[in-house]
Amino acid sequence: MINRFKYYLLRSLDPFLMACILFTCFVGLFVIYSASGQSFDKVIGQLINMLVALILMWMVANIPPNILERLAVPVFFVALILLIGVALFGEISHGARRWLHLGIVRIQPSELMKLAAPMMLAWYFARREEGLRSMDYLVAFILLMMPVALVMRQPDLGTSLIIFAAGFFVIFLAGLSARLLISAGVLVAILTPIFWSMLHDYQRRRIEILLDPYQDPLGAGYHTIQASIALGSGGIFGKGWLNGTQSQLDFLPERTTDFIFAVFGEEFGLVGNLLLLAMFSLLIFRSYMIASRAHNVFSRLLAGSICLTFFTYVFINIGMVSGILPVVGVPLPFISYGGTSLVTVLLGFGILMSINRHKALVPSS
Amino acid sequence: MRNFALEQFYFHQRMRFAGLGVLIFLLILMLRFIYLQIGKYDYYHTQAENNRVALVPIVPNRGNIYDRNGEILAQNYFVYTLEIVPARLDNLQDTIDRLSKLVVIREKDIKNFKKLRTQTHNFESVPIRTHLTEQEAATFAVNQYQFPGVSIKSRLFRFYPNNKTASHLVGYVGRINEADNKSLESMELSSNYKGSEHIGKAGMEQFYETILHGQTGFQQVEINADGQAERVLSVTPPKSGNNLILSVDLKLQQIAESAFGNRRGALVAIEPKSGEVLAYVSMPTYDPNMFIDGIDAEAWRELNDSLDKPLINRPIRGIYPPGSTFKPFVALAGMSENKRLPPFSIADPGFYTLAGGSHQYRDWKPGGHGMVDIQKAITVSCDTFFYGLAMDLGIEKLASYVRHFGFGEKSGLDMMGEIGGLLPTPKWKEKRYKQKWFGGETIIVGIGQGYILVTPMQLAQAASILANNGIAMRPHILKTVEVPDHSKRYDIPQTQVDLIHIEPEHLQIVRNGMIDVTKPGGTAASVGAGANYDIAAKTGTAQVVGIKQGAKYNAAALDERHRDHALFIAFAPAEEPKIAIAVIVENGGHGGSAAGPIARQVMDYYLQGKIPKEAAPANHPVSQSTAVGSQEQLND
Secondary structure (H helix, E strand, O other): OHHHHHHHHHOOOOHHHHHHHHHHHHHHHHHHHHHOOOOHHHHHHHHHHHHHHHHHHHHHHOOOHHHHHHHHHHHHHHHHHHHHHHHHHOEEEOOEEEEEEEOOEEEOHHHHHHHHHHHHHHHHHHHHHHHOOHHHHHHHHHHHHHHHHHHHHOOOHHHHHHHHHHHHHHHHHOOOOHHHHHHHHHHHHHHHHHHHHHOOHHHHHHHHHHHOHHHOOOOOOHHHHHHHHHHHHHOOOOOOOOOOHHHHOOOOOOOOOOOHHHHHHHHHHHHHHHHHHHHHHHHHHHHHHHHHHOOOHHHHHHHHHHHHHHHHHHHHHHHHHOOOOOOOOOOOOOOOOOOHHHHHHHHHHHHHHHHHHHHHOOOOO | OOOHHHHHHHHHHHHHHHHHHHHHHHHHHHHHHHHHHHHOHHHHHHHHHHHHEEEEEEOOOOOOEEOOOOOEEEEEEEEEEEEEOHHHOOOHHHHHHHHOOOOOOOHHHHHHHHHHHHHOOOOOOEEEEEEEOHHHHHHHHHHHHHOOOEEEEEEEEEEOOOOOOOHHHHOEEEEOOHHHHHHHHHOOOHHHHOOOOEEEEEHHHHHOHHHHHOEOEEEEEEEOOOOOEEEEEEEEOOEOOOEEEEOOOHHHHHHHHHHHOOOOEEEEEEEOOOOEEEEEEEEOOOOHHHHOOOOOHHHHHHHHHOOOOOOOOHHHHOOEOOHHHHHHHHHHHHHHOOOOOOOOEEEEOOEEOOOOOOOOEEOOOOOOOEEEEHHHHHHOOOHHHHHHHHHHHOHHHHHHHHHHHOOOOOOOOOOOOOOOOEOOOHHHHHHHHOOOOOHHHHHHHOOOOOOOEEOHHHHHHHHHHHHOOOEEEOOEOEEEEEOOOOOOEEEOOOOEEEEOOOOHHHHHHHHHHHHHHOOOOOOOHHHHOOOOOOOEEEEEEEOOOOOOOOOOOOHHHOOHHHOOEEEEEEEEOOOOOOEEEEEEEOOOOOHHHHHHHHHHHHHHHHHHOOOOOOOOOOOOHHHHHHHHHHHOOOOO
């Protein structure tokens, strides 16, 4: 009886993914304990975030993909309206308008959009399955650029990049022709100066400093330089847990959130970095398998996008901490402190699990 | 029209492509890790260490200064200071107001504080009150919680326990200023002065700064990003500065200074055999303790504007005509050229005229000294004799001979800022005034007047060389350097700088002439009265204001500051000299009566341990000897 109940509770959860997620989260708690200066409060806080996110993941994992498909359109437009609401009535903090007060709940619609946008596009391509034309890619692109532009205006470069990536992966996997892709690339090259002029000063500065962080070692380049010092001085085996001087002596900024990988790399060294990268690779590999085996267009495109978007998170965060990408606000999944992005990432894995579990229920043609 | 299979084919093709992309990007990250964590590990390791480790200097204890008998001349002691870090205060004035209710803060303290603030960074601790009493320190400590940014510190202070005694000799330390920093930088000593606040500014403190200062120690401290110390990693202890043991005798110095009373002038006493300086007096003096933490403007103005010029280091920077004290050296110069050797004598008419000239170079004694040979010429200070001798020798020969006695040259004393005086030659005059040298100018150099200028140090050195039979030792104040724990001592080597060949009989003539100076009939008979050792001496009077032909010098009628300077050189015991002295009393009048007694007191103490019974004459003894002074005109 108990076994059956347990089975009912857990059958929706993919054991492989679950193992990787739980292990990585566990590592994350240790890193947060060190990065926060041995704060149990932060660890407890993150533990609660994890539990909430895992429950939400479990709930989504139990929603069949065909229902997700039906939800795609309303969710996307609700998210879009909320984004417009943010632009009009949003709460400003740290120079950006990201949050919306809905009575007692304060939400960040841009996070929701990270899943809503690929769902919407996957739904669109699934509808047009019978006769995809170039026009469809254009429509999809316009659908995607609406939220991307709104989020970029907030401004939130990191999140808009993730939303764009998530949507783009759907369009790419839906078979956007290579010719179009190349011409789009050319278009991007042409539009780059315009994009550049649209960026906020601080965003431009971040890109300039990326090219040469030592231009401004105490200002905009400080993050990158201190993170590189932390990683580099970690060496092969690291300085040991709680022993990272860059981390423990406050030289690393934002070290519980966006720059937590520097703390990890300083204390656990190259060996730790490669092991963590291996954990992420396993998660990506499993997601990749689920996407490849998905049985309809919507599931396939959505699963493929979630898989690649997860990798994008990892690559942008680690890339920026190790100094090969500009500093954009993208957290490291499972490790960075904070509930919002954890919920988004785990909801994505919930969708993957749902797709994986329900493949048999979807009629295969 | 596409079918499902084609769509699936495209999807898988794209997924494979994306998978390849993921692998490539993963590889890039791995290569980046390897580059940072293996390739540039050393570089970043150093950077991380530089981030976290700060060096905090530990200032070494400055060496003490002792006299030759171990009496303290300069030392350090701990005092409580009340200090403020301006950057940590909201309202400085309010804090000072509230502080002044707990401890005494005078107007002077606030002025000093404001001056120091302009010289320091906002985050540095600046003293508002020094020398807190135990009571005041305790009162503040109880109320400390009301004063964030204010604290009591214990600082090592320099202290000169003898106050005004020997101030020009010992000198003083003062706060390091911009100019000091620049010179430290040029000597590449900056790193050793991290954390040091004081540096020697005058006297021994200045000259032997590098010996006294010591080696700055360092504390390696782990700091956080805000620069706050988290823990101490290692300590390199500082090495205290070495102690100086001077050749000066404090008691002798005190006797000499008090012998001056409130008169201005200088005295230098040297041990002829070693060149050790036994006393080094510059009057008036000042209290070096005033300078340590910045002298306040008022006190500075008072010192600097005083007509008595107490800040001038007279022994090496005061320049005076040597007057008749120059005559023994002229006599030796003459005899070395076989001129005026006994029994040569002149019948002194009381003046000298150049052949064919009408100008009379007068002797100080109207009517002259009668028959005068070279020995008597010294004893009675016969001007006429030396006018003729100088003329006969010529300025070139005279100058090149006396140069060996240190005239016109720096003595090489271990003290900053020495002036070399002036030994005139025709070449010098041509260069300086673009004028020819006149014979008459040679004549008056023969009695130590005219262009010739000496410092008291030079005069003492010349007397010392004479006393030492022509062997010139480098004069020095530092006798011994002692390591801080007193376990080892290093004596400063005595160096001979010149050897003047003087025929013994010439030397004996001059010595006898000088001994007779302090005997009845000599110009300083009173100085030798009652002494049970022989004193070889020579008096001198240096003119401050020119006297017209035919006019008479009347000390009483002259403004005090226009009176003649009194000079005196001596060595004793005459046959086996242990001390050579030069004394100058500014505007003191006659050398025998004004300067001589000071020298006598010094010699009595040094040779026999005699402490003068009465205090020095309170005022100028010129008045009592006006009669004598008015008789003795140019030179005595």
